[in-house]
Amino acid sequence: MATNQEEVKLLGALGSPFVCRVNLALNLKGIEFEFVKEDLQNKSELLLKYNPVYKKVPVFVHNEKPISESLVILEYIDDTWTQNPILPTDPYERALARFWSKFIDDKIVSPSFKSAFTVDEKEREKNIAESSEALEFLENELKDKFFGGEEIGFVDIAAVFIAFWIPLIQDISGLQLFTAEKFPKLYKWSQEFLNHPIVKKSLPPREHLFALFKGRYESLFNASK
Structure with a gap:
């Protein structure tokens, strides 16, 4: 250690x-x-x-x-650092955690960004559909308070994008990708996750990020007019 x-x-x-x-x-x-x-x-x-x-x-x-x-x-x-482990000890559960974390990167992070910051309408719709399908898979995968059980684990950490960045993108773009109505379990998880004291401490300032992304969004769409 x-x-x-x-x-x-x-x-x-x-x-x-x-x-x-x-x-x-x-x-x-x-x-x-x-x-x-x-x-x-x-x-x-x-x-x-x-x-x-x-x-x-x-x-x-x-x-x-x-x-x-x-x-x-x-x-x-x-x-x-072996204290407060974030990966399961069971080899199968560890493999699943790796799988879902990679899934989040491939199927949610990239398409979600593209759905908001893409001018082409068809491309945006394609990315929204891909993100929504992936979120549905995660909704069905969530069995406990967190993906890691009662404590935050590897998949929860990987999914910080869903809890914090997607709502931010929605507020800027007007998209309704991740809502309590569409994904009740995942939405409840996101609230528990964001209210965790260590998560709160670790997140960037929302106002700063909102201004940064809003500026990019407006520049992109003003340039396309």
């Missing part, structure tokens, strides 16, 4: 749901770390050094060893 907490850094941008995942996992485990804020329009030498392949955040640095990709980082954190 690693003990030198002074050598833990997280390179990230506040508006990224992927960075938020790592931030949340570190806070759930009580790990002290240094947050290094990155400007993705003007990437630092540190970011390019630690992630020369993708040149994006998050990058997690432990004792000068960098790791990229949020789900990979979550697994590393869970393997290194």
Whole structure:
């Protein structure tokens, strides 16, 4: 088990749901770390050094060893600091947690962003349909208070995008993708999740993010007129 907490850094941008995942996992485990804020329009030498392949955040640095990709980082954190585990111990349950987390990235995160920030009407409808179908699968998969049972786990952390970012996107775009009427279990989960004290502490300021995304949304649609 690693003990030198002074050598833990997280390179990230506040508006990224992927960075938020790592931030949340570190806070759930009580790990002290240094947050290094990155400007993705003007990437630092540190970011390019630690992630020369993708040149994006998050990058997690432990004792000068960098790791990229949020789900990979979550697994590393869970393997290194064993307190408050976020992955199940049972191999089958662990495999399922990995599956659903990857599913969220592939079938919800990307299509949801595209559904709001795409000018083409047909493309937007296609992405809305894909996101809605995927949310239905998750609605049926949720059996307990959280995906991790009574405590927040790996899939819950991966799904922070659904709880926090999708409602934000809806408020900006007027889309009704994720509602209590359509997905009652998932919506209830999102409220429990967002009201968890450690989740509250780990989320970026909503007002700042709203202004940022609204500016992008208006620029995109004003340019298309």
